[in-house]
Amino acid sequence: MTRPVYLDYNATTPVDAEVQAIISRVLRDTFGNPSSSHVYGQQAKAVVDQGRQQVADLIAAQPDEMVFTASASEANNLALLGATRAHPQQGRHIITSAVEHPSVSRPLQSLVTAGWEVTVVPVDESGLVDPDSIRQAIRPDTVLVSIMHANNEVGTIQPIEAIGAITRERSVLLHVDAAQSAGKIPVNVHLLGADLLTLAGHKFYAPKGIGALYIKEGTPLAPFLFGAAQEQGRRTGTENVAYIAGLGRAAQQARAQLDTSAAALREKRDRLHGLLLEANPDLQLNGHPEARLPNTLNVSFANISGKALLEQVNDTIAASTGSACHADNDTVSGVLGAMGLDRRRASAAVRLSVGTPTTNDDIDRAATALIRAWQTLAAK
Structure with a gap:
């Protein structure tokens, strides 16, 4: 498996x-x-x-x-x-x-x-x-x-x-x-x-x-x-x-590899973002577009629940809606609320963070699963 x-x-x-x-x-x-x-x-x-x-x-x-x-x-x-x-x-x-x-x-x-x-x-x-x-x-x-x-x-x-x-x-x-x-x-x-x-x-x-x-x-x-x-x-x-x-x-x-690893993380993150955005032009980025960690992608999928989306793909992707310290809580993230996101957009958010072991194949597989799950949930 x-x-x-x-x-x-x-x-x-x-x-x-x-x-x-x-x-x-x-x-x-x-x-x-x-x-x-x-x-x-x-x-x-x-x-x-x-x-x-x-x-x-x-x-x-x-x-x-x-x-x-x-x-x-x-x-x-x-x-x-x-x-x-x-x-x-x-x-x-x-x-x-x-x-x-x-x-x-x-x-x-x-x-x-x-x-x-x-x-x-x-x-x-x-x-x-x-x-x-x-x-x-x-x-x-x-x-x-x-x-x-x-x-x-x-x-x-x-x-x-x-x-x-x-x-x-x-x-x-x-x-x-x-x-x-x-x-x-x-x-x-x-x-x-x-x-x-x-x-x-x-x-x-x-x-x-x-x-x-x-x-x-x-x-x-x-x-x-x-x-x-x-x-x-x-x-x-x-x-x-x-x-x-x-x-x-x-x-x-980390010190020895910092420059190369940051560039590699950014490339993987942006690859994932691009694939999701191509399939879902209404996808909304949460966080600063530039002043942002090179591995972090927080996005809101229109008209669905982020928690429901991740439950739909849990056999293919391990991710979270936000901080692991309170990811199981159904309430809207305090961070997203402090940023002024309305409840609908905040509840549709997922946090996707890549790492050094993440491959392009992983990115493509994850994007495909997320897009299919979003299309299924949005059609209901």
């Missing part, structure tokens, strides 16, 4: 073969605790140090600015809760956008209950934040701005460099959730102006269960887990040596 074409790379990626190999080797040969002073511990520490350097290199950071976590969600929580706890007397105001991932929006909701005030700036019809809205929202008591680099549902890339210039000018911390962008497009913490930046291993061919937070040197951050002093005291717990090695190798590969 032929397996369905996988078009849900924004939800998660398969683990690269070289990444699998290094994880297996470390699990077999390097079992020591990195905090131990004997030879086994120092061998493990060397693996962690190498992984830290490789991940730092991906985003142009220094290795001692990287803290490993169990996920991007944990890294986002550490950034937001840690930054605000480190500034209890300097202000009680945070700025974010209307299209953030739940691992940002929900910690911020918890801070509201603790007495913080959160300003949510809107996005335009393509999902873009206007940097001037950030400038206007900053107040004397603003401590932190948190804006994602690229949206997980529509792929829109935010003007973080312009936002970073504003936050630096006003001496406000900037947190960037780069879970979707790292490994797909260039991410340079200095050019972006980020003080804190989140990475997710399973978005660029490392395993689930490993993430990282960049913390710019000198940025105050209070831990929210307490124990021993691993990760410079910012994230306690014995390091996951094997997964750190895997994350490092994935970061190394």
Whole structure:
């Protein structure tokens, strides 16, 4: 039986073969605790140090600015809760956008209950934040701005460099959730102006269960887990040596292949879009037409339900209507709603995200199945 074409790379990626190999080797040969002073511990520490350097290199950071976590969600929580706890007397105001991932929006909701005030700036019809809205929202008591680099549902890339210039000018911390962008497009913490930046291993061919937070040197951050002093005291717990090695190798590969892989992803994405548009001229693109992740295609099929469409093709295509965190929910995506899409168009949306393993044959097979299913449903 032929397996369905996988078009849900924004939800998660398969683990690269070289990444699998290094994880297996470390699990077999390097079992020591990195905090131990004997030879086994120092061998493990060397693996962690190498992984830290490789991940730092991906985003142009220094290795001692990287803290490993169990996920991007944990890294986002550490950034937001840690930054605000480190500034209890300097202000009680945070700025974010209307299209953030739940691992940002929900910690911020918890801070509201603790007495913080959160300003949510809107996005335009393509999902873009206007940097001037950030400038206007900053107040004397603003401590932190948190804006994602690229949206997980529509792929829109935010003007973080312009936002970073504003936050630096006003001496406000900037947190960037780069879970979707790292490994797909260039991410340079200095050019972006980020003080804190989140990475997710399973978005660029490392395993689930490993993430990282960049913390710019000198940025105050209070831990929210307490124990021993691993990760410079910012994230306690014995390091996951094997997964750190895997994350490092994935970061190394992503950095080496970034230019060629982005071009290849864009070609596959546009091939799929072109085939669908040829058969369905009323197809509507959701997200920015240019400032968008090279692998992401979010489109609305006229007069049908996106969920029904994917159910119709589930033996041929594995995709989603939006974020994997709430894809089973029948309500309209909050991202699409924030972009001003009406309920009919939003409910007709599907997110198709390609990856490095995606072939042209996969694209053609998926397009054929989607077109046939759309024609069947539209005729009812």
